[in-house]
Amino acid sequence: MRVMAQMAMVMNLDKCIGCHTCSVTCKQAWTNRTGTEYVWFNNVETRPGQGYPRTYEDQDKWEGGWTLNKRGRLQLKAGGRLKNLLTIFSSPKMPSLDEYYEPWTYDYENLTNAPLGEHTPVARPKSLISGQDMNVTWSANWDDDLGGAPELTMADPVLAKISDKVKLEFEQTFMFYLPRICEHCLNPSCAASCPSGAIYKRSEDGIVLVDQDACRGWRKCVTGCPYKKVYFNHKTGKAEKCTFCYPRIEVGLPTVCSETCVGRLRYIGLILYDADRVLEAASVTDERELLASQRRVFLDPNDPEVQREAERAGISRDWVQAAQRSPIWALINTYEVALPLHPEYRTLPMVWYIPPLSPVVDVVGETGEDSEDSGNLFAAIDTLRIPVEYLAELFTAGDPEPVTAVLKRLAAMRSYMRDINMGRAPNPSIPAAVGMEEGTMYEMYRLLALAKYDERYVIPPSHVEQAHGLEELATECSLDYDGGPGMGGSGPFGEGSGVNDPIAVENFHMLKQRQTTDTVADPASRKARVNLLNWDGKSAPAGMFPPRPGPDGANLREPDSVGDAGLVQPRPAGGSVPGPAGSGTDPIPPGGDWLGGDGPGTQGPGGPGEPGDTGASGTGPRL
Amino acid sequence: MTPTADIILWVVIPYVCLAFFVLGHVWRYRYDKFGWTTRSSQLYESRLLRWASPMFHFGILAVFLGHVMGLGIPKSWTEAVGMSEEIYHFLAVSIGAVAGVCTVLGLVLLIYRRRTVGPVFRATTRMDKVMYLFLAVVIFLGLWNTIAGSVLNLGGHYDYRDGVSVWFRGIFLLDLHPELMAEAPIGFQLHGMTAMLLFALWPFTRLVHVFSAPVGYMWRPYVVYRSRSDRLGSRAGRRGWERVERRRETSTRL
Ligand code: HEM
Ligand code: SF4
Ligand code: SF4
Numbered sequence: 001m002r003v004m005a006q007m008a009m010v011m012n013l014d015k016c017i018g019c020h021t022c023s024v025t026c027k028q029a030w031t032n033r034t035g036t037e038y039v040w041f042n043n044v045e046t047r048p049g050q051g052y053p054r055t056y057e058d059q060d061k062w063e064g065g066w067t068l069n070k071r072g073r074l075q076l077k078a079g080g081r082l083k084n085l086l087t088i089f090s091s092p093k094m095p096s097l098d099e100y101y102e103p104w105t106y107d108y109e110n111l112t113n114a115p116l117g118e119h120t121p122v123a124r125p126k127s128l129i130s131g132q133d134m135n136v137t138w139s140a141n142w143d144d145d146l147g148g149a150p151e152l153t154m155a156d157p158v159l160a161k162i163s164d165k166v167k168l169e170f171e172q173t174f175m176f177y178l179p180r181i182c183e184h185c186l187n188p189s190c191a192a193s194c195p196s197g198a199i200y201k202r203s204e205d206g207i208v209l210v211d212q213d214a215c216r217g218w219r220k221c222v223t224g225c226p227y228k229k230v231y232f233n234h235k236t237g238k239a240e241k242c243t244f245c246y247p248r249i250e251v252g253l254p255t256v257c258s259e260t261c262v263g264r265l266r267y268i269g270l271i272l273y274d275a276d277r278v279l280e281a282a283s284v285t286d287e288r289e290l291l292a293s294q295r296r297v298f299l300d301p302n303d304p305e306v307q308r309e310a311e312r313a314g315i316s317r318d319w320v321q322a323a324q325r326s327p328i329w330a331l332i333n334t335y336e337v338a339l340p341l342h343p344e345y346r347t348l349p350m351v352w353y354i355p356p357l358s359p360v361v362d363v364v365g366e367t368g369e370d371s372e373d374s375g376n377l378f379a380a381i382d383t384l385r386i387p388v389e390y391l392a393e394l395f396t397a398g399d400p401e402p403v404t405a406v407l408k409r410l411a412a413m414r415s416y417m418r419d420i421n422m423g424r425a426p427n428p429s430i431p432a433a434v435g436m437e438e439g440t441m442y443e444m445y446r447l448l449a450l451a452k453y454d455e456r457y458v459i460p461p462s463h464v465e466q467a468h469g470l471e472e473l474a475t476e477c478s479l480d481y482d483g484g485p486g487m488g489g490s491g492p493f494g495e496g497s498g499v500n501d502p503i504a505v506e507n508f509h510m511l512k513q514r515q516t517t518d519t520v521a522d523p524a525s526r527k528a529r530v531n532l533l534n535w536d537g538k539s540a541p542a543g544m545f546p547p548r549p550g551p552d553g554a555n556l557r558e559p560d561s562v563g564d565a566g567l568v569q570p571r572p573a574g575g576s577v578p579g580p581a582g583s584g585t586d587p588i589p590p591g592g593d594w595l596g597g598d599g600p601g602t603q604g605p606g607g608p609g610e611p612g613d614t615g616a617s618g619t620g621p622r623l
Numbered sequence: 624m625t626p627t628a629d630i631i632l633w634v635v636i637p638y639v640c641l642a643f644f645v646l647g648h649v650w651r652y653r654y655d656k657f658g659w660t661t662r663s664s665q666l667y668e669s670r671l672l673r674w675a676s677p678m679f680h681f682g683i684l685a686v687f688l689g690h691v692m693g694l695g696i697p698k699s700w701t702e703a704v705g706m707s708e709e710i711y712h713f714l715a716v717s718i719g720a721v722a723g724v725c726t727v728l729g730l731v732l733l734i735y736r737r738r739t740v741g742p743v744f745r746a747t748t749r750m751d752k753v754m755y756l757f758l759a760v761v762i763f764l765g766l767w768n769t770i771a772g773s774v775l776n777l778g779g780h781y782d783y784r785d786g787v788s789v790w791f792r793g794i795f796l797l798d799l800h801p802e803l804m805a806e807a808p809i810g811f812q813l814h815g816m817t818a819m820l821l822f823a824l825w826p827f828t829r830l831v832h833v834f835s836a837p838v839g840y841m842w843r844p845y846v847v848y849r850s851r852s853d854r855l856g857s858r859a860g861r862r863g864w865e866r867v868e869r870r871r872e873t874s875t876r877l
Contacts (some may be wrong), residue, residue, distance in 0.1 A: 081841050088837075089676040090665065129667065130741040135645035192845035195837030200849040210683050211849075216835045217660035234746065244731075462851070 002275040003299060003310040005319055006206035006350055007249060007268065008328045009258070009461070010338045011179055012448060013356040015265035015408070018145065018177035020044050022257035026181075029256045030243065033446075035235025037128045040140050041242035042257045044179045048156040048390065049143045053099035057342065058157035062224030063093045065189050065345030066282060067304075074283045074346065076192055077224050085195060093223045101138045103128040122426065128235075146175050151435035152209075154557045159397065162389045174359030174387050178394075181257060182229040182242035183349030184208050186273060186297065187282045190241070193224025199239070204462075206269075206350065207361075226345040243588065252461035267451075267459040269326030271321065271350070272299040272310060283373040287397040290343035297348065298333065301326070313343045322460035323376050327447060328352070335444045337406050339395035354448075355395055356401055357410040359387040375416035381407045388406050409434045415443050625801050632816070637794055641824040647826030648834065662831040666744040671732060679729025685722035686765070689715065694791045698784045716769065723766045729874040730762060744787040754828040771810060781808050788814060810862035 026042035045051045056390040059065060078084065078093055096413075106123035114121030122252040127134040143152045153159065187207050198214035199221055210221075211229070214348075217237040221230040230241045246257035249560065253259070258266040274297055281293040286301045299306045301323035310320050323329060331338040331354065338352040357377075364380045365371040381388065381404055388407070407523070415440075416430040431441040652659065665672055692717060701711055734755055737743055772781055790803040804812060825831070 085837065085840060089668065089680040090673045092673070094665055094668055094669070129745075133740065142701045187848060191847055194847075196835065197837075197839070197843055197847045200847040202851050203848045204851045213656035213659075218834055218837065219663050219665060232663065232666050233665045234664075236657070237660035238657075445662060487869065511812040574838070 001039075001299075001306075001309045003272055003306060003313045003315060004275045005204065005310075005315055005323065006271045006273055007184070007205045007244060008206075008271045008350040008352070009181070009255075010267045010331045010352045010354065012263075012265040012267075012354040012360050013176055014045070014177065014265035014354065016177040016179055016356075017263055018044055018046065019262050021139070021260050021262050022179055023140075025241075025260040029245070031231075032242075033233075034128075034236075035233040036147075036231065036240060038097065038100045038140075039232075039233070039240065041177060041229070042179065042181045043140055044177050045424075046144050046146055047176055047178050048153050048159045049146070049246065050152060050155050050157075052101075053095045053228050054138070055157050056095070058160075058343070059226055059610075061093075062095065062223070062226070062228070064224060064228065065347055066187070066192075068283065068285065072283070072285065074279065076189060076224060077226075078193065078220075083367060083592070084193060084220060086268075086394070088218055088220065091219050091223055091234060094219060095222070095228065097129065098138070101140055101142070104134055104136060104509075115505075121501065134606050134617050150412075153215050158390060161393050162386075164484050174362065176356045176359065178341075179257070180210065180223075180227065180229070180341070181255075181351060182244070183227055183347065184242075184244055185349045185350060186278050186294075186348035188348050189226040189345070190221040190230045193220045193380075194239075195220055197380045199230075199241075202246075205249065207246050207249070208241070209240050209243060209246065210241055210490065212238055212240075214484065224348065226342065227349070228402070246469045249459055250462040254457040255461060258457065262488070264456065267331065267456050269328040270323040271326065271328055272306060272320070272323050273297045274299055277317065278348060282348055287344040288399040289339065290346065291396050291399070294340060294343060295332070298329075300333070301329065307495040319460050325403065325458045327456060327458060330444075330447060335409065335440070335447075337409055337444070339402060339406060340392060341546050342397075343395075344397035353395060355391045355406055356387075357407050357414070360384055360407060360411070361414075372414055372418045373432065374412050376410035377415065378408055381411065406432070409436065412436070413441055413445050415449070416441055417449075447539040550557070597616070625805070629801045633790065633804040634794075634799055636816070637819050639665040640819040641794070643823035646832065649824075651826045658827070659831055660831050661834065662746075664743045664746060665748065668736060668740045669734040673735060675729050675732035677729075678725050679733055682722050682724075682726030682729055683762075685718070686726055687717050688763075689722060691785065694788045697773055697788070697792070698782075717756060721770060723762075726762055727766055730759060734759065750828050754824060754830060757824060761814065761821050763816045764810060764817060768808075768810045768814055769805070773806070779810055783807070783811060787792060787811050791815075869871070 011015055023040055023044055025039060031039040033038075043052045045274045053059060056062060056064075059077060064076050065077050068074040069078040076084065079087070104125045104127050107126050108123045111123050124133050126132070142148065143488060146153060146540045178314065183439045184207055186206070188199070193202060194215075195218045196214055196216050197399060198211045198216070200209060200211065202209065215241070219230075219232050219239065220230070221241075222232055224230070230239050232238075233240050241261045244407075245253075245257075248255060248259075254266075256269050258268055277297050282290075284290060284293045297353050299310075301310075301320055302308070307320055311317070328338075332352060337354050339355060340352050342349070343617050348580050360377060360380050363384060364376050369376050371377070388400050388403050389398075391403045391407075393399050396402045412430045412434045420442075421425050426438065428438050431438050436444075457525060461583075478553040702708075702771070718780070737747055768783075772783075785805045792798075792799045793800045798852050804815060807815075
């Protein structure tokens with residue numbers, strides 16, 4: 001037995017409202033950079049649907065994950081080591097940008113620059129890849145809420161696996177959201193596909209990371225991951241993936257997606273597992289056995305034998321205790337309501353899901369029957385093949401039994417708790433019908449419905465003797481790092497080359513620069529970065545907009561320079577002559593009186609800044 | 624007595640270039656591990672790349688092996704194992720021509736792709752352009768030498784294994800023969816000189832990826848485990864401040 005600890009997550013799908021808050025906050029934290037515009041470490045898919053990148057679950061096409069070779073041994077689905085190396089010059093199974101989507105922005109400048117004309121100016125979509133005008137035809141969640149159904153939905157590879165009859169009935173039946181992050185697999189095929197060995201699993205907490213200094217851009221991991229959760233940063237030429245917010249986890253904080261989840265449906269905790277049994281568990285012949293075999297890899301943290309072995313493996317006592325209190329362990333093992341996503345990929349994923357009961361409840365409710373009655377719900381689970389078959393393709397390699405069992409437990413809990421909430425005597429036969437004790441069922445209800453922050457996230461911090469070195473705790477001078485304080489900006493070999501600056505250093509330089517320069521940052525210079533962290537909310541942030549040439553080529557004063565007047569609103573320019581279409585900027589009246597008839601700062605009647613007024617006094621708002 | 628110009632051209636410049644090559648790589652590896660990548664552009668375009676890149680790479684690797692044979696192995700050795708001049712010549716030209724044509728075709732396609740595919744062109748740095756210029760010149764001159772010298776027999780017979788090769792090996796054996804290069808046909812002189820300049824540029828381009836060719840992948844375990852304490856946060860350790868190795872606190876009693 002070789003005990004290892006794994007940081008894992010469970011998501012309760014019944015509670016997901018598909019708000020995408022998790023995706024947005026994750027993006028703000030991690031992928032809000034050039035080169036990762038198309039990257040969503042966390043994305044939320046509507047099921048049924050094609051997913052992101054589209055049809056990623058079709059492993060006949062994308063060849064992600066593992067498979068058993070002729071001799072029954074585990075092998076990468078995309079081929080053995082030699083084949084992997086021979087196809088390195090052009091990776092045959094890598095999704096193109098079309099499969100993700102071409103990221104874009106809008107030509108907002110046109111809204112302020114367009115000359116006076118008959119039609120309202122529009123902001124055209126511009127590709128962030130080619131810089132050209134583009135038609136927006138796909139995105140990370142184009143088929144959100146079954147948009148484009150049934151045509152788009154029918155391309156769902158999971159749907160393709162279930163029978164035709166089911167498909168036809170499908171549309172009236174159900175829909176749910178599936179938030180996804182990297183699974184931080186026990187047997188990660190991304191790491192196995194990496195020719196440089198740059199992707200590694202941390203031995204302390206099992207988080208799978210890409211060493212940015214060791215990645216050489218062979219982009220084989222993108223093919224290797226069946227969940228398509230490794231992304232290629234096209235600017236830096238390196239692979240990037242979900243980090244499980246390791247800087248937060250190390251100090252005991254949940255990931256950003258969990259912290260901000262509106263439905264409070266994410267749970268984080270430790271799982272102890274036996275690393276010696278991972279290979280064997282991933283190699284079982286029958287795909288439907290994979291759920292059971294992965295469960296067998298997990299170790300009971302309450303077992304004294306396991307505790308002894310954990311100690312021998314260097315896992316500290318507070319970590320074992322955290323594993324005992326882990327909501328993940330409870331949901332997977334004690335209540336047995338969590339299931340892994342696509343166990344048939346054989347990577348032993350560690351983000352598990354509680355399948356949604358709501359589709360069943362909805363159907364029962366629509367029939368006018370009592371949708372909180374366990375008898376009705378059980379019957380519906382048994383007869384409603386569609387949700388069960390679909391969920392089984394997602395969570396159990398097509399085996400309906402475990403899904404049915406989970407749904408029945410959830411249904412029983414619903415029914416049992418209703419009696420309690422209505423002040424009636426609880427009915428012990430309900431938990432008994434799904435093989436649970438009354439107390440256990442109540443505890444499960446507490447965990448699923450009421451659990452507070454510290455019960456949902458049981459994250460033992462890394463050890464104090466290490467903590468002072470963690471970047472975000474500034475108990476040491478943050479400028480003391482190898483190579484000394486550097487400047488932000490680009491290295492000599494393109495974006496991001498050169499030594500990485502810690503964020504604290506970048507902020508330091510930005511503040512210093514702001515305090516010591518007498519000119520605003522020049523956005524044309526590659527060193528300038530606009531830092532909203534230091535923006536005081538008054539006027540436009542320095543360096544955000546390039547200086548605009550006046551009629552005689554002289555630079556227009558930056559908005560900052562009229563800052564005395566406290567101007568924040570865009571103002572229409574007065575007295576200027578509309579130029580021909582597309583001629584760019586308009587003439588500015590001399591004397592700096594480009595704010596129209598009013599003096600600076602005064603808001604005359606019908607004055608500038610009011611919507612609808614812009615056409616009358618000039619050529620539109622400008623800043 | 625060799626003229627000074629020849630010494631500069633065929634002794635000084637080669638050593639300077641090779642010094643750039645070696646020290647440049649050391650410097651780049653230390654300073655810019657993060658920029659050490661192929662800068663793959665497959666995400667932007669893969670239809671052309673699917674053909675161009677393998678064609679170029681397999682070609683250039685074969686060409687490289689050919690150079691190891693032709694430049695590295697003295698004529699006396701191949702003759703000692705009984706390989707006649709004719710057989711050697713035939714092998715070199717036939718295999719070399721196939722590899723050369725693959726390389727050139729691949730290179731032309733790659734450059735065509737770089738220029739015409741919008742996103743790929745946008746992602747092309749100035750260094751890329753310089754690199755492609757030198758790469759193309761070196762490769763075309765090399766192919767020209769093979770075709771003109773060995774196939775068309777323009778300008779009489781020249782056996783580079785008695786000339787260029789001896790000079791090249793001499794650079795590493797400190798047995799300098801600038802006069803051999805001075806006598807070589809102009810095509811060989813230009814090929815040799817541009818190749819030296821390419822070597823000097825090498826560490827400062829994306830070509831550094833060649834030195835990361837991941838052959839170790841064949842033998843390493845599939846899944847790599849690493850300890851977090853190798854590195855704390857996003858900060859690299861400071862020299863001289865390595866952590867004291869210490870076992871994590873564990874309970875003595877359970
Ligand atoms: C020895 C093993 C080598 C490996 C494994 C290798 C691998 C690669 C890979 C994966 C790419 C990225 C292709 C893409 O997706 O865009 C690439 C690009 C490139 N390689 Fe290599 N390479 C090797 C040797 C060489 C050599 C010897 C040369 C030339 C002397 C070379 C020149 C190039 C060039 C010029 C590109 C850029 C192609 C482009 O995008 O325009 N490579 N290489
Ligand atoms: S889900 Fe994450 S850990 Fe698993 S193979 Fe994909 S990237 Fe690797
Ligand atoms: S924030 Fe929570 S509720 Fe909203 S989409 Fe993400 S997982 Fe679902």
